[in-house]
Amino acid sequence: MSVQQASRPKVVVSPIILEDAKEPPLHLYKNKEPYMGTIVSVERIVGPKAPGETCHIVIDHGGNVPYWEGQSYGVIPPGENPKKPGKPHNVRLYSIASTRYGDFFDGKTASFCVRRAVYIDPETGKEDPLKKGVCSNFLCDSKPGDKVQITGPSGKIMLLPEDNANATHIMIATGTGVAPYRGYLRRMFMEAVPTLKFNGLTWLFLGVANSDNLLYDEEFSKYLQDYPDNFRYDRALSREQKNKSGGKMYVQDRIEEYSNEIFKLLDDGAHIYFCGLKGMMPGIQDTLKRVAEQRGENWEEKLSQLKKNKQWHVEVY
Numbered sequence: 001m002s003v004q005q006a007s008r009p010k011v012v013v014s015p016i017i018l019e020d021a022k023e024p025p026l027h028l029y030k031n032k033e034p035y036m037g038t039i040v041s042v043e044r045i046v047g048p049k050a051p052g053e054t055c056h057i058v059i060d061h062g063g064n065v066p067y068w069e070g071q072s073y074g075v076i077p078p079g080e081n082p083k084k085p086g087k088p089h090n091v092r093l094y095s096i097a098s099t100r101y102g103d104f105f106d107g108k109t110a111s112f113c114v115r116r117a118v119y120i121d122p123e124t125g126k127e128d129p130l131k132k133g134v135c136s137n138f139l140c141d142s143k144p145g146d147k148v149q150i151t152g153p154s155g156k157i158m159l160l161p162e163d164n165a166n167a168t169h170i171m172i173a174t175g176t177g178v179a180p181y182r183g184y185l186r187r188m189f190m191e192a193v194p195t196l197k198f199n200g201l202t203w204l205f206l207g208v209a210n211s212d213n214l215l216y217d218e219e220f221s222k223y224l225q226d227y228p229d230n231f232r233y234d235r236a237l238s239r240e241q242k243n244k245s246g247g248k249m250y251v252q253d254r255i256e257e258y259s260n261e262i263f264k265l266l267d268d269g270a271h272i273y274f275c276g277l278k279g280m281m282p283g284i285q286d287t288l289k290r291v292a293e294q295r296g297e298n299w300e301e302k303l304s305q306l307k308k309n310k311q312w313h314v315e316v317y
């Protein structure tokens with residue numbers, strides 16, 4: 001154990017029985033019979049200059065809706081579906097931002113990282129509250145003790161492969177896309193999980209608008225101090241930083257900066273993950289393709305190889 005690790009001991013988690021299953025839990029609660037969870041806390045986690053609001057929300061599931069890192073829950077917001085009178089709203093999915101033990105390490109809560117969806121009227125340039133997002137606003141406005149209907153867990157694409165504790169994981173996020181990675185990183189660096197002695201490399205690329213919009217930055221910065229050989233963390237602040245040709249610094253520009261290392265790691269079997277808004281993928285794919293061409297490689301072939309090897313994990317919404 002290195003000196004740095006000794007200075008901040010890992011947190012003991014329980015119940016350890018949550019490590020026993022061979023397969024992830026799936027669809028324990030369905031839309032017709034959701035689980036009634038309880039809001040534990042809702043916290044705004046962005047600074048005053050962040051465009052928009054993002055909240056960290058902890059939900060008590062009493063240990064009844066277990067999940068693995070990288071999975072999502074569904075939420076059915078209260079009220080009537082405007083498109084189907086008399087029926088409940090459609091379910092909305094949220095990536096779980098905690099480990100299976102939750103933020104209190106007792107296996108009873110799940111956390112979300114939710115951005116309020118607002119509607120800006122293109123004519124007036126002002127917010128139209130009548131058209132704001134139903135579920136994200138319900139969640140961000142909720143209070144401790146409020147009830148919340150959850151479904152799931154769902155999703156297998158973003159599960160963390162744990163067969164090799166020495167593996168490399170390259171995690172690309174924009175905004176709330178960081179949610180599943182917060183879970184992975186807590187599992188690797190914060191919790192004393194007997195079945196995972198992580199000693200590989202994880203490299204997080206996080207793209208947000210500005211420094212007030214950085215999510216979980218303190219938590220991630222601690223891992224940098226404690227595990228400098230196992231964690232790398234690069235931020236792209238589109239409204240504060242410039243890329244090398246003077247344009248806005250997007251996450252793909254940071255990827256390009258380190259592209260030789262990234263390609264080498266992928267060739268050596270690294271996993272690469274993408275999570276966040278759908279709109280992030282075209283720019284990233286263009287950059288990866290351009291880099292591949294500069295290296296004399298065929299991107300389409302490389303991509304299909306990565307997919308075939310199960311190294312390529314995408315969950316965008």
Ligand SMILES: Cc1cc2nc3c(=O)[nH]c(=O)nc-3n(C[C@H](O)[C@H](O)[C@H](O)COP(=O)(O)OP(=O)(O)OC[C@H]3O[C@@H](n4cnc5c(N)ncnc54)[C@H](O)[C@@H]3O)c2cc1C
Pocket residue numbers: 072092093094095096112113114115116117118119130131132133134135136137176177179315316317
């Ligand atoms: C796998 C997965 C994981 C996800 N994880 C996360 C996550 O971790 N965090 C997160 O924040 N989100 C996440 N999402 C997105 C989330 O599921 C919701 O889509 C999001 O919160 C918006 O839902 P809402 O109910 O607030 O908005 P909705 O009510 O569904 O509205 C959608 C959009 O339409 C706009 N709108 C409403 N009425 C009108 C109108 N009349 N005209 C024009 N526009 C209108 C709203 O302002 C809003 O922007 C995830 C999605 C998926 C599929």
Ligand SMILES: *[C@@H]1O[C@H](CO)[C@@H](O)[C@H](O)[C@H]1NC(C)=O
Pocket residue numbers: 164165166199
């Ligand atoms: C991981 O690396 C350590 C040494 O760094 C080695 O002892 C161990 O066998 C490796 N494990 C795997 C699964 O490769």
Ligand SMILES: *[C@@H]1O[C@H](CO)[C@@H](O)[C@H](O)[C@H]1NC(C)=O
Pocket residue numbers: 243244245246247248253256
């Ligand atoms: C930087 O930004 C400009 C303008 O948006 C863009 O055309 C370019 O591809 C970006 N990346 C680099 C490395 O210049």
